[in-house]
Amino acid sequence: MGRVLVQVMPKPEILDPQGKAVAAALPRLGLAGFVDVRQGKRFELVVEGPVTPEVLAQARKAAEQLLANPVIEDVVSVVDADAEVPAGASA
């Protein structure tokens, strides 16, 4: 089974009330070092076989037509979740 990872964020110019709420709550947890927080969406799209270029193209189409609202959101990335190698991952 392959997985495509799609990440969507609010456009920079769009007010992000959820992000602002989180940013305001962090100091109450003693975490005062963060100057801003933005909240978006993360999708995992599962396919039967491997993630081929055709699958990535279909996932991008899904992202642009359904997963992101083009008026207020940007599709940040569409990648093979299992090929992604986050440098310096602390997870």
Place this chain on the structure above:
Amino acid sequence: MGRVLVQVMPKPEILDPQGKAVAAALPRLGLAGFVDVRQGKRFELVVEGPVTPEVLAQARKAAEQLLANPVIEDVVSVVDADAEVPAGASA
């Protein structure tokens, strides 16, 4: 300005109604190749300076205490957003 990328997903055993709704809608867009969709959250935490190990530790604490609901969600990754190099990124 540094950015920490925090990714949160519903626990595998938890029902994901939003993901199910997206999975059901995709065939109507002619995108029938996806067998499942899961929807989580993506946060960008902005800091004044660079992303140091201390900043990543603070971001992980924020993720575990505020950004993710530990009962139904898992913190998938906490990484320096600018150090992340998704292999095969098509974005």
